Amino acid sequence: MSVNSKTKTKTKAFLATIVIGMFMMMSAVAQTSSPINVRGTVTDANGEPIIGAGILLQGTTTGVVTDYDGNFSLQTPGDGTLVISYVGYVTQTIPIQNRTTIHVTLAEDTELLEELVVIGYGTVKKNDLTGSVAAIDATKLNRGLATSASDLLAGKIAGVSIVTEGGAPGSAATIRIRGGSSMSASNDPLIVIDGVPVDNTTAINGMANPLSTIHSNDIETFTVLKDASATAIYGSRASNGVIIITTKKGQKGKMKVTYDGNVSVSTKTGTVDVMDAATFRQYLTDTFGEGSAQVNALGKTSTDWQDQIYRTAVSTDHNISAAGTISEILPYRASLGYTNENGILKTSNLERFTGTLNLTPSFFDDQLKVQLNLKGMYNTNRFADRGAINSATQFDPTQPIYSSGSSYGNGYFMSLKQDGTPIDIGLANPLAVLEQKQDESTVYRSIGNIRLNYNLPFISGLNANLNLGYDISESKGDVTIDDNSPMSWVWGSYKVGWGENSHYYQYKQNTLLDFYLNYNKTFNIHHIDLMGGYSWQRFYYKNENTYPYSQAMATSTGEQYYKDGDDYASESYVISFFGRLNYTLLDRYLLTFTLRNDGSSRFSPDNQWGLFPSAAFAWKIVNEPFMENTRGVLSDFKLRLGYGVTGQQNLGNGDYPWMGRYNYSKAGANYFFGNTKVSLIRPLAYDENLKWEETATYNIGLDYGFLNNRINGGVDLYYRKTTDLLNTVGIAAGTNFSNELLTNVGELENKGIEFTVTGRPVVTRDWDWNISYNVAFNKNRITKLTINDDPSYVGVRYGGIDGGTGNRAAIHSVNYPAGSFYVQQQVYDEAGKPIEKVYVDQNADGLINESDLIQYKKSAPDVTMGFTSQLSYKNWDVNFSLRANIGNYAYNNVQSNREASSSVYDPANWLKNRVNSASYTNFTNGQYLSSYYIQNASFLKMDNISLGYRFDRLLNAVQNGKVYFTVQNPFVITKYKGLDPEFTNDGIDNNIYPHPRVFILGLSLSF
DSSP: OOHHHHHHHHHHHHHHHHHHHHHHHHTTSOOSSOEEEEEEEEEOTTSOBOTTOEEEETTSSOEEEOOTTSEEEEEEETTOEEEEEOTTBOOEEEEOTTOSEEEEEOOBOTHHHHOEEEETTEEEEGGGOOSOEEEEEGGGSOOSSOOSHHHHHTTTSTTEEEEESOSSTTOOEEEEESSOSOSSSOOOOEEEETTEEOOOSSOOTTOSOGGGGSOGGGEEEEEEEOSHHHHGGGGGGOTTOEEEEEEOOOOSSSOEEEEEEEEEEEEOOOOOOBOOHHHHHHHHHHHHOTTOHHHHTOOSSOOOHHHHHBOOEEEEEEEEEEEEEETTTEEEEEEEEEEEEEOSBTTOEEEEEEEEEEEOOEETTTTEEEEEEEEEEEEEEEEOOTHHHHHHHHBOTTSOSBOSSOSSSTTBOOOBOTTSSBOTTSOOOHHHHHHTEEEEEEEEEEEEEEEEEEEOTTSTTEEEEEEEEEEEEEEEEEEEEOTTOHHHHHSTTTOSSOOEEEEEEEEEEEEEEEEEEEEEEEETTEEEEEEEEEEEEEEEEEEEEEOOOOHHHHHHHOOOSSOOOOOEEEEEEEEEEEEEEEEEETTTEEEEEEEEEEEETTSOTTTOEEEEEEEEEEEEGGGSGGGGGGTTTEEEEEEEEEEEEEEEOOOSSOSOTTSOEEEEOOTTOEEEETTEEEEOEEEEOOOTTOOOEEEEEEEEEEEEEETTTTEEEEEEEEEEEEEEEEEEEEOOTTOSSOSEEEEEEEEEEEEEEEEEEEEEEEEOSSEEEEEEEEEEEEEEEEEEOSSSOOTTOOOEEEEEOSSSSSOEEEEEOTTSOTTEEEEEOEEEOTTSOEEEEEEOOTTOSSOOSGGGEEEEEESSOSEEEEEEEEEEETTEEEEEEEEEEESOEEEEHHHHTTOOGGGSEETTTEEBOOBTTHHHHOOSSOOTTBGGGEEEOOEEEEEEEEEEEEEEEETTTEEEEEEEEEEEEEEEEEOOOSSOSOOOGGGEESSOOOOOEEEEEEEEEEO
16 A cells, blocks of 8 residues: 555545544534535745645544645544644645635744844854854753753754763863863863853862753853854963853743752662672682682681672652743743752762742833843762772772771771781772762852843944953852771871871952944845954952861971971953954855954053954855746755864963963972971972964855755764964973973864764654754874974873872874873784783884884764654654764773783782683783773663653643653673773773763653
8 A cells, every 4th residue: 555545545544533432422412513624735935735735624623634635635534723834845725715615825933044143242143153063952951860950961963972970979070072172271162151151271179060050941042153153252261162051041921940850760880890898809719729828818707898888779860940920011930849869979969959040021012031040059079989989999809898896987888907017009899989978069150140131222223232250159168088998097197097188269259341332234135244352251260178177197296287288279260352244145155254452461462462363154055046946845955165274362371371480399399497397398480471372274065955954963073273272281391490390382273073963754643753863074283392393302101000109091183183091002912812912013123112102092973963763653752862973982991900910919918809801811010001991881871761651731720741761781782891081080990980871750840
């Protein structure tokens, strides 16, 4: 049977059901008119039939859809009214008036293309964009347990990579737009919330993710500015892209109350595959023999230490909002949120209260528009020490959790010497690490602004805009480690049972003033949008840290109870002049010119100012006369070209790195006047000619849309080059300075391609399916790191690892991607097993040493992908989000530090557990810099899958609602041999808090 026949059969069966029902109702309800059979056709403006248009009898659930020829047939009362709708077209309401034949022409819904997109200092129609800009409606995103705004964006936009630090409540996220543009300075994008650029250069103490200030249900849209023609309006802070977050506002009308809440259960997805007690005993016996020191050090119990530190965690999240209009003149929206998230690592917890208030009144016949945005957050945290994860994978599984036979460890088991005192180089009891350390914080934060927009009466189209904003946070925290706890004997500087009792306090204040004029006018075939303004922003922060001795330590030493802390305050300023011209000719040719002049106090007076220009051109090919015959199929076809320069002033080295400064010496550099100890200070190296990093971006893009944008998307190719790259270089020995200097010496480039497609393959009366796919490829390469070419300079080594002394597994090198691994190339036997201590002699000198280290793979992915699906049938819907990284590698430090047999036993008479993978390598000694441990960490992850049911009218109070069940992180497909392929930490897998699997039951109500 053909699809057309199936549609007609289904329609006839549906109509038959309606007819029977109508006859049954006629005995009880008087009919105002006799039913008639209405036939008709639905076409577009070009006369082409519209397939699948919905024909609904107004006030009922009776309806049909058009067939492949645009035809429909419906039996209905003669005085009824038909509602005809189709995605991308304006819905029409047509009275039947006893007609039996009705032909309908639907007009295109131009609002889809003319939808306003928020950009820097203004808005622009979506189809008038000239730069690479992605805008998404946050209210329509598939949601899991989204504690932070960054959780909603993961995998949704091509070229935007978001990796959370781990599964801890409120974990920080690493956000990269088109790869990193810097090496020593910040690679984080600029975040703008309702017009306030927030400060992400200095972390908020006690708050891992600054974006968790906003409850995810309060967010309306995300706009991501990716190329320099779009970001240059923000100048010095836009080298890494811009993310603009707009929150929901009040609208005119009756008050509407909404509630969103959920309860979730988090479970671990797995554990590190270490030996259990029985296997460990057998291994030691087989390897070292009965009666050996190793076997004699075994305990008599069986403990799964990872099972002891993890738990099943229950969390909850609630948000309630009210929106409407007071006295028809004051639109408002207010919301309150509460989150209590428990982590799967015992003792980890986040409790958060959020509140927002948005007022959007207008005065003088809408000539003066006011927007007031206030956001507040109160956040408390209990941070679990991740050292417990490291200890749990190494601690002897034959030892008990508790021990009552020793006065050390507060009842927790500890490894002891023969004289009964603690072994100070042993491991800390993993459970004691969590239960005997309290790391707690309290954070208050508020972000707000008032925006005034006034239509100046003396010049038509001229607006004046004033934006006054602030971002203030206050945080305090306490870190307490119990005296005599296991960790007080094996961690820290003293290792004599003294705990810790430290306190920190931080105050941050970011204040903003923006003023700009905007002239928007159409002259016949010309349209001009001209904007120019001034911006002033101040960043201030103050830190106070105190380190009081524990009572035990004070009593033992007789020293003062409080130890000197390190208190300091700093501030910086950014002052800017900016302008932008958007010119449109014939609604086909669009030009954008942007210029921003930034002054930053982070540079010397000679280098404070940076000029950042950009230009872009767009050609709406679809609007050309020669494309007229294609408009029935082609709804959008636009070419974009862009170039721009942006700057970088977030140097990661304080607010005044160009000035001479002094710092307290480390490693015990002190001088004694009698019994009085004085800490010495030393000068820090500085470059008074330090200046902006500058990133130039070239972009070519193509936007497309078919069937009135039922299928739409875009393709972008880009090239980014950063010059005057900040790099830390060595200083000649013998100077009185520290041995490293931050200066402008490098160059780095990124190039890539992005593709996005969104479509609605199925749209019927009952079915609606919306899918979106994006893919991005990025290649990163360092082209310069030194002032003069130096063949002996291998690069900047970093990435400390566990195992050995001073080993670092990563490097920044010329002609290689930033963040490459730096290891020795492993040699394998015929069976494919790594051969211990056998590596490729790269320089053929007969020796294997540091000269044979090579740049090998990298931690950043070559390709990132995202796929989302939203399928609904009547009141039911099924949604899911998939995400993939391809070409990213990780250094598996868990394996490299747990496989060598020589590391199992310490002569101090204590044991370390071993991973089961060690049976494959069988290394005797640790091969810490072997390329064998650089493993493919590509993955395909389902972020969430959700099943929901929508309902209307409940107890005459609820207008509509939804109940849903979501599974977050249900599966990950990867070849990686570690616990979780997704983490930050420079690509080094060690001490990683694994992402949990979360089961969520939620409810949404609208009153």
